[in-house]
Amino acid sequence: MSVLSVQSVSYSYKTKYQTVQAVKDVSCDLSAGTLYALVGKSGSGKTTLLSLLAGLDTPQSGDIMVNGQSLREIDVDIYRRKQASVIYQSYNLFPLMTVCENVMYPLKLLRHSDADAKKEAQIALEKVGLGESYWKRLPAMLSGGEQQRVAIARTLAVHAQIVLADEPTGNLDTENSSQIIQLLSKLAHEETCCVVVVTHDLEVAKAADVVFRMDSGRIKEDAV
Numbered sequence: 001m002s003v004l005s006v007q008s009v010s011y012s013y014k015t016k017y018q019t020v021q022a023v024k025d026v027s028c029d030l031s032a033g034t035l036y037a038l039v040g041k042s043g044s045g046k047t048t049l050l051s052l053l054a055g056l057d058t059p060q061s062g063d064i065m066v067n068g069q070s071l072r073e074i075d076v077d078i079y080r081r082k083q084a085s086v087i088y089q090s091y092n093l094f095p096l097m098t099v100c101e102n103v104m105y106p107l108k109l110l111r112h113s114d115a116d117a118k119k120e121a122q123i124a125l126e127k128v129g130l131g132e133s134y135w136k137r138l139p140a141m142l143s144g145g146e147q148q149r150v151a152i153a154r155t156l157a158v159h160a161q162i163v164l165a166d167e168p169t170g171n172l173d174t175e176n177s178s179q180i181i182q183l184l185s186k187l188a189h190e191e192t193c194c195v196v197v198v199t200h201d202l203e204v205a206k207a208a209d210v211v212f213r214m215d216s217g218r219i220k221e222d223a224v
């Protein structure tokens with residue numbers, strides 16, 4: 001069964017003066033253990049579709065099923081804490097928390113004890129190549145690539161089944177980008193996550209198992 005099944009989903013932004021149909025009748029099935037790239041021109045609807053998958057917006061028509069259950073029937077706060085983890089271009093770390101506290105934070109929300117959250121956070125940080133010398137630093141004391149690795153450690157620590165990343169390499173140089181691409185690929189292939197990456201980066205698209213292209217709100221799978 002698909003982890004995420006997008007069924008004839010449409011979404012429009014309505015303002016006082018106009019309606020923009022950002023996602024038009026999109027259907028696709030997304031599985032565990034797979035790295036998906038979502039590509040397409042600026043304004044084609046990629047970020048909107050990712051927000052719908054993250055439960056940050058609700059489709060006006062159609063449905064998104066998570067492990068066979070409609071996202072409309074699920075508590076989206078719990079969905080976002082436990083199942084779906086979002087990674088942003090700007091890393092979104094808490095500036096006044098240490099690296100380790102940043103990774104512990106979602107575990108604390110899930111009511112893990114301090115000791116357990118710390119242990120899980122440290123294991124996850126080791127997995128992304130950030131050893132003990134990083135744990136007590138503040139995010140500002142890290143490079144962009146290292147900050148993005150902390151964000152990935154956060155998704156590892158909660159054992160998220162779904163990872164949704166919006167331009168995760170957008171602020172990084174080639175070397176840091178390729179490290180992040182490798183980690184996203186590991187999340188899919190070693191941790192069996194369903195990983196969806198919105199990207200303009202051709203290297204991400206090359207590393208993906210499946211490439212979906214959006215064009216004026218519609219989606220199609222690219223031939224490999």
Ligand SMILES: Nc1ncnc2c1ncn2[C@@H]1O[C@H](COP(=O)(O)OP(=O)(O)OP(=O)(O)O)[C@@H](O)[C@H]1O
Binds near residue numbers: 015041044045046048
């Ligand atoms: N909050 C909003 N209000 C009104 N229109 C919006 C809003 N957000 C996005 N749009 C419009 O919806 C369409 C899809 O936008 P979206 O951000 O999903 O595209 P995108 O493919 O992610 O673009 P980019 O690659 O530039 O990030 C665009 O026409 C955009 O102008």
